[in-house]
Amino acid sequence: MSGSRDHGTAIKLLSCAKTFGGGTVRALESLDLEITGGETVVLLGPSGCGKTTTLRIVAGLEEPDPGGRVFFGDDDVTRLPIEKRNIGMVFQSYALFPNMNVRENIAYGLKVRKMPKVEIDRRVGEMVEMMHMGELEFRRIDQLSGGQRQRVALARAIVVRPRVLLLDEPLTALDAILRTRLRVEIDELLRRLGITAVYVTHDQGEAMSLGDRIVVMSNGKVEQIGTPRDIYYKPNSEFVAEFIGSINRLHGIACGDHVEVAGGTVPWLLNQSSGKVEILFRPENVGICDVSVAQLKGKVVTSFFQGDRTRLIVGGLGERDIVIETTDRTEYISGQDIGFQVDPDSIIVLEK
Amino acid sequence: MRRPWLFYSQLAFTLCVCAFLIVPVIMSMMAGVTENYFYGIKSGITLRWIYEVLDIYLDTIYLSLMIAVACLAVTLILGVPTAYVLAKKSGRLARMFEEFLVLPVAIPGLAIALALIITYGGFRDFRSSWGFILVGHVLYTLPFMVRSVLAVLSSIDFKTLEEGAASLGASFWQRFFGVILPNCRSGILAGSLMVVTLSVGEFNLTWMLHTPLTKTLPVGLADSYASMRLEVGSAYTLVFLIMIMPLLAGLQMFGTPKDRKPEAQSDDMTGKTSLKEKNL
Structure with a gap:
């Protein structure tokens, strides 16, 4: 779990567009985006703005329209399915496996990689300790609260030491107090791991506090890319100005x-x-x-x-x-x- | 507290209806162990008729069980993947296929049997094997398996579960066997019990499809009613009931969705501990 900010994998999207419904619905206009290694980039915008589509293209859950390309570092991963991209992903609905307990959920990614059992036990143990989940280890998923579930989901995603970490509205399903609390935890975690992270949210507070850079999107287009300060102090359009803070x-x-x-x-x-x-x-x-x-x-x-x-x-x-x-x-x-x-x-x- | 007269009159009515339905079953079961039905129970209780049934019809019981197990195997292999694909596809075609699949339940068994005989009756070996009956049973029971697995699949967010598994590096087969199947276990179990129960008791189709050498239990039952002493037929019913009861009980147990027993822990407690640790 060591490594500093500049050790993460860079991500590059080249003219990635996405059309659904046999060419009828344009979810994402052609997008170029470079994310440097170790950087946390937040995709921010109202629902339907294309932020989740962008994330799913990075993840490999959607393929960009012909012509679009996705790079992890120097590797062209456009044609690789998600299971071969070595990513970690955290979902809004947690996507934890109800048929497994906390420990088995965390171990799943290592198990499908056919890692020796001793190594799995060591890494899962480390992760359980790091996320303060000692007493939850053998609980079933339906015995956990929302906040605990999202922590298990985070642990499960990072235990495989992914090249990039993708978070799709991870805090949206939680109540306000818990959201703030977990936001701090996620921020700490991302900084400690030095991993490249793409974080999707519609909450500007989350975007401002977590992002090294924020990509503000609307109607499938990028409105502005910049640091939280840039976006707040120098919005380049009415949309950005209105979306971030009150103006x-x-x-x-x-x-x-x-x-x-x-x-x-x-x-x-x-x-x-x-x-x-x-x-x-x-x-x-x-x-x-x-x-x-x-x-x-x-x-x-x-x-x-x-x-x-x-x-x-x-x-x-x-x-x-x-x-x-x-x-x-x-x-x-x-x-x-x-x-x-x-x-x-x-x-x-x-x-x- | 005194219950109103309405309660008692409703209770009485319910009991009457139950008695109307249950008494014939009991009478029939009693007849199966009575020495001579016309003299009533005072003529003595015996297991003779049951032995006789086992002696004459044991092969029909075996065949019924064999067909039920084979039918279960086929509906599992065909039905579970079908349900998975139907749950995954949202198009018009998938919905039409789903409806189409249920047709054999709506069409009278005799009609289906007739169609099968007209179409495949010419294949002599196939026609005279129990495989012919199996085909009918699979046609009839498959929708029950598909429906019951489909119901579970649409109640869980299996697409996200699968995406979660894929993001962790699991291949399609690892996802299917490690995540999808275990999470539809309750649907598969309920469907299996349904299929076995229906297959064991199926008469309409089977009566048309059977040959003298491929008689199943219900067909044998009809045969014994027609040509044997009443006590033998009744004893046969008793054997059938004993076979089918555990399946029905199982259906009741696993077929109904379980209540979520454990209460999820509140977020508050653990959140605080971790915050405390952070502040240290």
Whole structure:
């Protein structure tokens, strides 16, 4: 189980497209993707965006349309069926074998590889210890909770020392608290193993915390590829901006070093154009100030006190209300006038 | 608590219906061990008729069992893979085939037998062997095996199980024998009991398909009713019941889906321990 980040197998997808239903349903537009060895890449997007199809192409459960090729390192594995690719896979529904106990499930991959029994026992023992499953070893699968099942599934996938680890929404079937907890465990595990991992999810929180890079997808196309910071701070489309975190949108007209919008002006120092633009900014990048000096003015529609911060819904700045988050202790009431400015470094401008 | 009169009247009705159905069975079984049926039980109890049945009809019992076992073997070899393929394919063709497979249950046995005789009756050796009866039995029982395995397959997510096994390096045959088959065990067992029970008791088809040298138990039974003393026929029924009862009991035991007994442990406990260990 040793090895550092640069020891994992690289994955390369070359013009991989996928059409289902005899050419009628395009699940995935032609996709090129390079994943370096040891990297964790998260495929993120709403259901039906093609993320699972992409994962299944990497796994060998689907073949790409003619012309598409899949490489593991320098090996072209396009024609190899899944059982010959030496991967580890974790499924949303766990896919544990109900006819075997925990230990037999973990040992299965080693057994079909015809490994000597002594070696199997040693490796399974190691894995049981590593995943803290000592007392569960001889349990039947239906005697385990969801979280325990997913841990067994993880152990079963990595005990065979796969070239790459593929995770298909592994936490989706679990409740919120457990999801956060297991997310930490998976993160630790991936870092310890230094294995190349592809992780599919529709949960942006999971994507941000686990991914070295995130591939945001929608309608079978890649919207953006980048580090979590890139994706959050520099989304390159409305879709990405809206999908990751919450964001406000204002329509306006650029002129000089600022943009004029319905409720006032927003500074835009890097402006190189004029005309219609759309300004995006996140609720936490707004500073509330005195109405008399404020660049933007609006009316509080509702406020939600959340303990550590207050979430304000503000109207009067165009057809859509915007959201502001503030950590100050002032109490805001509905209907009150409010003035604020947007941190100029944090705004994202999309030209129309 | 006093039960209302409605309860008692319903109970009485149920008991009457049960008696109506069960008394003839008991009468027949009694007749099989009575010295002389016309004088009733006071003429004495004897196993003589049973010995006589075994003496005359033992070969029909053997043949019935042999055909049942052969029929089971064939339906297992044909039926389980068929169910697997039908569960895997979702197309219109697969559904049509599934319906088609059940046809022999809907068509009267006599009609099927007649069709078999018209088509294959010319092959003399085949016609006069017990294999001819076996073909009829397989036609009739196969849908029961397929249905019962199919029911289990559609209740488990076997496609994902198979993908899981494949991801771990298992070849098709390793997956089929190591994962798919063990997980449809309950369906295979229920189907097997059904097939054996139906095959042993099958009369319609067999009556048409048999030759004087290939009589099965139910055909022998009809024969004994027609040509023997009533006590012999009754004793024969008794032997048949004794053979079929364990199978029916087995069907009841394994045929109904089991309740999930053990409660899954809550996530909370173990989650906490592992978190604690991590913090250390």
